[in-house]
Amino acid sequence: MLYTFCYIPSYCWIICTVLSMCFRAQRANSAQAVEFLPKTVTQLYASFISNILANHCQAGSIDKNFLISIGRMAEYGVSNQILSFTKDDLETFNVDTSSHLATSFVIESGQPPHVSYSFLHLTIQEFMAALGHYLDYSPEGLQKALEEAKSTEDGRGEIFLRFISGLSDSSTRSLLKPYVGDLSAPAAKHVISFLQKSIITLQNPDNRKVLNVFACLAESRNKALVSSSIGSNKQFQFSEFYLVPLDCTVLAFILESCRETELLDLGTCFIQTEGLERISAALHTVRDLRLTNNNLRDEDVPCLYSILTHRQCRIQRCSLRNNGLTETSCLPMALAVSENTSLRDLDLSKNKLAGEDFYQLLEVLSAPTCRIECLALQEAKLTPEYTESFLSLTNNPNLVSLNISSNFFGDAGYPHIQKHILTHPSLREIRVGMNDFSEETERNLLQLQRHRSDH
Missing domain, CATH: 1.20.58 (Methane Monooxygenase Hydroxylase; Chain G, domain 1)
Structure with a gap:
């Protein structure tokens, strides 16, 4: 919040005046200073x-x-x-x-x-x-x-x-x-009642109006009001709506207050690093988390790791599709998947994951103890040499859906993909299209998939 204001001289004056009071109090009583911030x-x-x-x-x-x-x-x-x-x-x-x-x-x-x-x-x-x-x-x-x-x-x-x-x-x-002296408590109750009605009357409004109400709730610091008015299992859809860092701070308060959220769609919200850091403390409470196309980078993965390994993490579905992740992200993501107990659906599509570290991620996803049921690695820049390693996914007894389409496997990768389709014990759906296959290989794969679905 202070970082957002510090570009404006008048705000700097106000902020410095207040913080100087905090620092003076710190010399007298450090505990009091923290409370005063x-x-x-x-x-x-x-x-x-x-x-x-x-x-x-x-x-x-x-x-x-x-x-x-x-x-x-x-x-x-x-x-x-x-x-x-x-x-x-x-x-x-x-x-x-x-x-x-x-x-x-x-x-x-x-x-x-x-x-x-x-x-x-x-x-x-x-x-x-x-x-x-x-x-x-x-x-x-x-x-x-x-x-x-x-x-x-x-x-x-x-x-x-x-x-x-x-x-x-x-x-x-x-x-x-x-x-x-005492400021009016009846006025406070009046405002709280107004906020409660404002939430109830939000009927499919635009996202900015929703965030304005949420900002008022965040200022009130009234988590009980948020929880009782919004309730749990709430779905928040902000896809393709630009969120500034302060919006992310507000959303963090709302998510913390709700404690349990069914869906949070932040796809194409351009939250980037600062936005992710501001909202990260509350993301573990979301069941379906969508961070598609947010220009996240490898340096953001430690933050994602802390979210996924939170001891109360509820995330079952996580989409990191179309961000700027590379093979550097594979090792921390592997650690996150191995430590997480709730995640069932992981989408890492449209990230450039090819490289030596990708094998470590694949190893974790192939473990007999891995809980991932749906895995998407579409358009991940994968080449034929990775197809043999995909055979290890047959060790994951929970995997039912695999999307490895739009890579660069070609006919050279076909034998291993064929074997994978035939031998995986639990796989119900595999998507392998748009992989530079010849027409004959495409026909063979289609027959294999039909054969698998029939059985």
Whole structure:
């Protein structure tokens, strides 16, 4: 999360302010520092605002009414896409710019009579808009704000919704308690109810809307809400939808909260290394995991190994089809398959696996104890010399489906493939087409496959 923000100077200032507080606390109490580290964007901003309020507490008590007023003005600006406010706007919302506290939130620019006022950053404006509802809770006002923010098509209400969802978490609100007292618990319950209804009413929407709701749930840190609303055995289909790293962080929280997921399809989502690292902690909870065409590389295989060897791994089907894996990936994948107890279906098609290390993977897949039932090695750059080694797969009593089509076996590899088809005790389906066979060999293979299926 911090890495995503660090390209923007304003975020750097906010992040460094908060982390400096953590480092100072670390010198005093290391355990407290770890607990203090922000876990969500809302906590980051709550810590930043609490630091501002702490500095002003030294000069006297915090004027809660000022925070309510500036929160209302902030929300007015967010909902109407206003970043620059006039003197009349400030008077309308009773914001006194002569207050020392005001200068920590609002900056003045221009020369009289053309003076304007703006928040230090749009995200601070959005956070204060959300905070205002917890300082002065009105059921009608909060419901209206939530509905309006949700209904905006241009995304102007997204960050406001994430902040207001994040403040529903009691540990996040506690960061501000020393300076403003208890924030409204009824407001938190109201927001939680709104989030729950938002999940229930998700009827085949676009993926971005789904992820926006998921982001609010992640900010709330309410795993019980996610679990009760989404439930277990959920299917998440994001195929061909571009996921940024922050989306992967959000999905990780959702998967952890659900605990058990039937299907997660991330095919052609371009998650690459960073996305995989962010979501990896929760992937072991998925039964059917599809990571097809994500530009993963050999250096990502250790991460895949840790997922597949997790002691609570539930993955039964794993598709790594059409990534950038080479023979270097074969050894760690072999170790992962040998240690995993749940995997039944493995698709490594369209990866350049040919090489000496491929034999080690094949050895594991051929073991009598191997649980793999369906194996796909289509278009894996395999040549005739590998066909003899495929005979060892007859030792795997669980293998029922084998796809080795679209390689380069040619007629030279036919005798071993023929023997494999005839002797494998459990194989029900084998795909060997598009392997540079002659027409005669193609006919022979077709007859063999028909003969095998008849028996």
